[in-house]
Amino acid sequence: MEVIIRPTVEAATGLAAQLIAEKVRSQPSLCLGLATGRTMEIVYDKLVKLHREGLDFSRVRTYNLDEYIGLPPESPNSYRYYMNHHLFNRINVDLRNTHLPLGMAEDLQLECQLYEQSIRNSGGIDLQLLGLGCSGHIGFNEPLSALRSRTRDKSLTPITIAQNSPLFNPPESMPKRAITMGVGTILEAKQILMLVIGREKAEILAKAVEGPITSMISATALQLHSNCTVIVDEAAAAALQGCDYYNWIFNHEPKWKPYH
Ligand code: GLP
Numbered sequence: 544m545e546v547i548i549r550p551t552v553e554a555a556t557g558l559a560a561q562l563i564a565e566k567v568r569s570q571p572s573l574c575l576g577l578a579t580g581r582t583m584e585i586v587y588d589k590l591v592k593l594h595r596e597g598l599d600f601s602r603v604r605t606y607n608l609d610e611y612i613g614l615p616p617e618s619p620n621s622y623r624y625y626m627n628h629h630l631f632n633r634i635n636v637d638l639r640n641t642h643l644p645l646g647m648a649e650d651l652q653l654e655c656q657l658y659e660q661s662i663r664n665s666g667g668i669d670l671q672l673l674g675l676g677c678s679g680h681i682g683f684n685e686p687l688s689a690l691r692s693r694t695r696d697k698s699l700t701p702i703t704i705a706q707n708s709p710l711f712n713p714p715e716s717m718p719k720r721a722i723t724m725g726v727g728t729i730l731e732a733k734q735i736l737m738l739v740i741g742r743e744k745a746e747i748l749a750k751a752v753e754g755p756i757t758s759m760i761s762a763t764a765l766q767l768h769s770n771c772t773v774i775v776d777e778a779a780a781a782a783l784q785g786c787d788y789y790n791w792i793f794n795h796e797p798k799w800k801p802y803h
Pocket residue numbers: 578579580581582583608609673674675676680681682683703707
């Protein structure tokens with residue numbers, strides 16, 4: 544795992560967007576794993592800007608991590624709506640190549656199996672983008688998610704409900720269950736990029752990156768991945784023990800030179 548600390552939200556999200564853009568340029572038909580949340584909105588704005596400057600998404604295929612159960616795609620709180628609104632409708636991706644689990648599926652188990660099958664048929668995810676929930680979740684893999692879990696439906700924790708319900712009107716209307724890629728599914732991505740910003744994530748980030756691997760904090764499973772980069776702003780880095788070492792690597796590794 545590599546941890547890159549950037550001084551501001553702008554610099555951290557800018558670096559994440561730059562790395563995604565480079566991947567799209569070098570592999571125009573790549574399979575991109577996408578995430579939602581307030582953090583990603585900033586990254587998607589930057590990708591839209593890069594698209595207006597010529598970045599081509601016409602051959603890119605996408606798979607999102609998760610979707611709320613019970614929300615139709617046209618609900619403004621569904622992740623399908625979020626993705627169309629913040630990214631897909633603003634770039635030249637072919638909507639038929641964008642995938643999210645269907646939260647309205649009658650047979651949820653079948654929907655989860657089909658989603659896994661679709662990812663496999665696409666050749667697997669080349670680059671998976673991740674945020675970090677306050678419960679330590681990646682996707683909606685709440686505490687005690689098996690480290691080998693696959694796409695399935697999951698009940699959300701009170702911490703997650705507290706974090707996300709302000710986005711719903713009224714807040715109580717937030718669904719309490721979601722379909723999410725499993726930790727095992729996520730770990731199969733060839734490359735992972737996790738982006739974490741803000742002081743309120745500092746403690747959970749430190750546990751995720753520097754703590755022992757535990758299913759209580761599903762993000763700790765990323766320590767098992769051989770190609771995982773974690774980009775954070777200084778506020779989110781506040782509780783990390785190894786900042787000097789991480790900064791040293793960023794400042795001395797030749798591959799990071801172009802990003803200074
Ligand atoms: C939701 C998503 C997660 C995401 C998290 C972070 O819970 N299921 O995949 O990481 O939001 O959200 P924010 O960026 O708003 O803190």
